[in-house]
Amino acid sequence: MKKFKILILVIALFPLAAFADTFDDILNALKAGNSKEMTRSFNNSVELTLLDNEGIYSKQQAEQMLKNFFAKNPPKSVTLQHKGASGQGAQYAIATYEAATGKFRAYLFLKDTGNGLLIHEFRIERQ
Numbered sequence: 714m715k716k717f718k719i720l721i722l723v724i725a726l727f728p729l730a731a732f733a734d735t736f737d738d739i740l741n742a743l744k745a746g747n748s749k750e751m752t753r754s755f756n757n758s759v760e761l762t763l764l765d766n767e768g769i770y771s772k773q774q775a776e777q778m779l780k781n782f783f784a785k786n787p788p789k790s791v792t793l794q795h796k797g798a799s800g801q802g803a804q805y806a807i808a809t810y811e812a813a814t815g816k817f818r819a820y821l822f823l824k825d826t827g828n829g830l831l832i833h834e835f836r837i838e839r840q
Contacts, residue, residue: 748779
């Protein structure tokens with residue numbers, strides 16, 4: 714019976730471990746200002762807001778836009794402020810992105826598409 718309880722606990726916590734790994738990878742890419750690594754976690758199309766530019770873009774378009782943003786605002790530090798999950802299984806995180814040009818707030822919204830958690834919405838706004 715004890716082994717059964719442990720198995721249930723491991724199965725229940727596995728999605729949380731995948732969630733943590735996904736966010737670690739995303740935050741590491743954000744800290745490095747690496748647009749290519751960031752967009753690996755993007756859905757095929759993503760709702761992207763980078764300051765005043767807002768729209769729904771393909772992965773390739775989003776990667777180029779992020780590359781331009783990082784070139785103009787290279788990261789000095791990125792600090793995770795909050796992360797959580799909705800009742801429908803979506804995951805989200807809020808981070809502070811600090812660059813020489815100022816402080817920004819980064820919002821990530823991920824959903825499980827059947828192939829793992831992918832970013833469906835990503836925003837960077839001035840703080």
